[in-house]
Amino acid sequence: MVNLDVAYVPTPKDIVRRMLGMAHVRRGETIFDLGAGDGRILIEAVRGFGARAIGVEVDPDRLARIRERLTATGTEATVIQGDFMEANLSSADVVAIYLSDSVNAKLASKLRTELKAGARVVSLDYVLPGWTLERELIVKSGGIARKIYLYRVKRNGPVPSVEMRLDNLPMDCSRIVNK
Numbered sequence: 001m002v003n004l005d006v007a008y009v010p011t012p013k014d015i016v017r018r019m020l021g022m023a024h025v026r027r028g029e030t031i032f033d034l035g036a037g038d039g040r041i042l043i044e045a046v047r048g049f050g051a052r053a054i055g056v057e058v059d060p061d062r063l064a065r066i067r068e069r070l071t072a073t074g075t076e077a078t079v080i081q082g083d084f085m086e087a088n089l090s091s092a093d094v095v096a097i098y099l100s101d102s103v104n105a106k107l108a109s110k111l112r113t114e115l116k117a118g119a120r121v122v123s124l125d126y127v128l129p130g131w132t133l134e135r136e137l138i139v140k141s142g143g144i145a146r147k148i149y150l151y152r153v154k155r156n157g158p159v160p161s162v163e164m165r166l167d168n169l170p171m172d173c174s175r176i177v178n179k
Contacts, residue, residue: 023122029093034084039066053077056084098124
């Protein structure tokens with residue numbers, strides 16, 4: 001039995017479409033679904049948005065279900081069995097997550113480090129601690145109000161040093177920079 005940090009709860013199909021639409025998924029972009037469950041986000045990303053989809057799932061039973069659904073729908077997507085904390089996410093244009101507060105807290109720094117500038121993260125029901133929210137949408141599905149959070153990577157790499165920021169000022173600051 002695989003030790004899972006997140007209980008499997010399928011994302012309703014109407015919410016999947018709203019998540020992908022809110023993230024502005026475009027044809028040819030690469031979307032990662034972390035904790036891919038039954039593959040419904042992968043299928044909708046490919047079929048409805050023309051994206052290249054990659055799902056990362058640790059549970060072998062869920063992985064088998066994803067492959068069954070991909071075959072049944074004639075959808076091409078990549079599925080990786082493994083821990084998404086060890087997956088290389090640097091090619092992602094969009095990352096979709098429906099995890100938990102504690103897992104999002106662990107994932108936040110990995111996403112900030114690995115994702116390229118402009119990449120979007122769309123999360124159902126759980127915030128990404130330490131990230132600046134770009135948009136929040138409340139939607140009803142099955143009579144239940146759900147929250148979709150959208151984040152965007154503003155930069156990639158280390159924060160510029162004080163010296164670099166001072167060098168960009170329109171005056172000579174060399175005498176106040178400790179070199």
